[in-house]
Amino acid sequence: MAQLSDDCFAFGGPMMSVDEAVAIIAARVTAVRDIETVDLRNADGRVLAAGVAAPLPLPPFTNSAVDGYAVRSGDLSGDTEQTFPVAGRIQAGASARESIKPGHAVRIFTGAPMPEGADTVFMQEDVRLDEAGRVVLPKGLKAGANVRPAGEDIVAGTTALPAGQRLRPQDVALAAAFGLTQVEVRRRIRVAVFSTGNELASPGAPRGAAQLFDSNRFMLMAMLARLGCEVSDLGILRDDRASLASALKQVAGAHDLILTTGGVSTGEEDHVKAGVESVGTLVLWRMAIKPGRPVAMGIIGGTPFIGLPGNPVASFVTFVHVVRPTVLALAGALQQDLVPMPVRAAFTYKKKIARREYVRVNLRRSADGVLEAVKFPREGAGLLSSLVETDGLVELGEDITKVEPGQTVGFLSYAGLT
Missing domain, CATH: 2.170.190.11 (Molybdopterin biosynthesis moea protein, domain 3.)
Known part of the structure; x- marks a missing residue:
């Protein structure tokens, strides 16, 4: 398992930018050391442990x-x-x-x-x-x-696939073109996932009149699976400091990452902070991001811990910008920058400076053939429909204060966020 220092995620500033968060994670998280050999048929999504040098030129003859x-x-x-x-x-x-x-x-x-x-x-x-x-x-x-010509595509002896490459179907095809049948990869990251809160009931269980069925846990497990993780579903932790702390301590030694959702704010019924501090160390980050902001990161027995907000949209967005780079770093994968696609805004929006915001949108083709981003009509961070009924997010950088129709903005498709 990963063994990180207790102050791994320490940060001295009052508000952390998204870029600062990703930089801290990438620099301070150590990749798992275990390596295994897998057949090419099972290599998609795995992370190369060592670079692949071309054993022959492609094409091998003119x-x-x-x-x-x-x-x-x-x-x-x-x-x-x-x-x-x-x-x-x-x-x-x-x-x-x-x-x-x-x-x-x-x-x-x-x-x-x-x-x-x-x-x-x-x-x-x-x-x-x-x-x-x-x-x-x-x-x-x-x-x-x-x-x-022989070698027009790739010259023999050159690095064709670098160490840390998260293999895609085209990468697997390249390895096959060299005649390889197996590759060495890092083992899969093991992640324990909890939800927290007395207000939650697990799907299939009886639901009290004042309870909601837990949706975040299933969303996060699906996103982790798409990143190639082995996921342990550890259910719902109730709002009790002692039982929460005990559960976190128990799973730390068998997992590379502990992920929870809910209970990371500062209310008197938000017990995650106290529970983590009783069995490890915790840094509560206030990220300059909307939706999101409160994200807890810490170390429990050398294992990194991340606590995401309880609102589903905030949980989704902070997963993309905090959990995703952490998983990639633990897996020894090259960090994959999210590059927004330029589209034309078909909405008006105002925001605070020095904060990055993500607006849920649909894409449409306008009469002049240009792709336009159409804002979802409601903004609540608790609206699952706003994730289900949209195509992706418009990213508004820290220096932007407003958006007008016709302005060029950056679009991130949901398909590229895992």
Whole structure:
């Protein structure tokens, strides 16, 4: 398990920016050391423990990029149509056994190896055959056209996949193109997830008249699963300091991260702060973010602890900016910056300076073809419908104080936030 110092997340400022939070996490969280070997079929989403150097060039041999006719560029006049006899035929997967003869063409297909001496391919759509079966080549084709040189994609020996890469399907494809069947990856991060509060009932259990079914825990577990974590569902912790502290201490040694939702504010019935402090250390961050702000981070027995707000939208947003970078750091993954896509605002909005805000929006295509962001009509941080019925978030930086229709804003799709 991860073993962090008690003051790992200490911060001296009164209000922490989102960028400061991510920087502290990335710099101070230590990756798990356990490494395992997995089959390529199971490698998607895993984090590479070591870089993969190209064991061979890609492509491994010079080949044709099209179906057509291979020739020697030195035989081309460049300023007039020419007719060459066709000597030979090379299919994909076959060997080019003979060198091309001067003044001749070879019929060749996409992916087939170029015959020795040939360096240019005419596309079959651009040529014609005469009555004698000779190929008539148009003028003006540049030397080297329609040929893929060996190593054009990747040179042998170069780092093709870096250590810390969180593997995607295209990365798995690249490893397969090298002939690899397995890769070394960090083991999955183990996360314990609790909800807190007497007002919560677990789905499937009886619900009191003054209770809500717990939704945050299931949202967070789904987001963690998409990050490749092994998740332990530890249910709901009641508003009791002693039992809460006992539960947190018990799971610390078997997990790399403890995640709770609710109970991190400063009210007298918010017991998470006191419970964590009785079995570990805690730093209560006030982040300059809306929705969100109160986020608890600390250490329990060397295991990092994060307490998120209870409102679902605030929990979602702070997960993206606090839990996500923590999980990536624990997994030894390269931090993946969230890059907003520029879109046009179709709403008016005012905000405080020096605070980053996230506005729930839908995208639509306007009459002039430009993508526009349309604000969800209600703003409450407790509205699950505002997450379900929108496409993503507009990110408004700390220096922005208002948004007017027509202004360019940054859009983050929900699909890219895990």
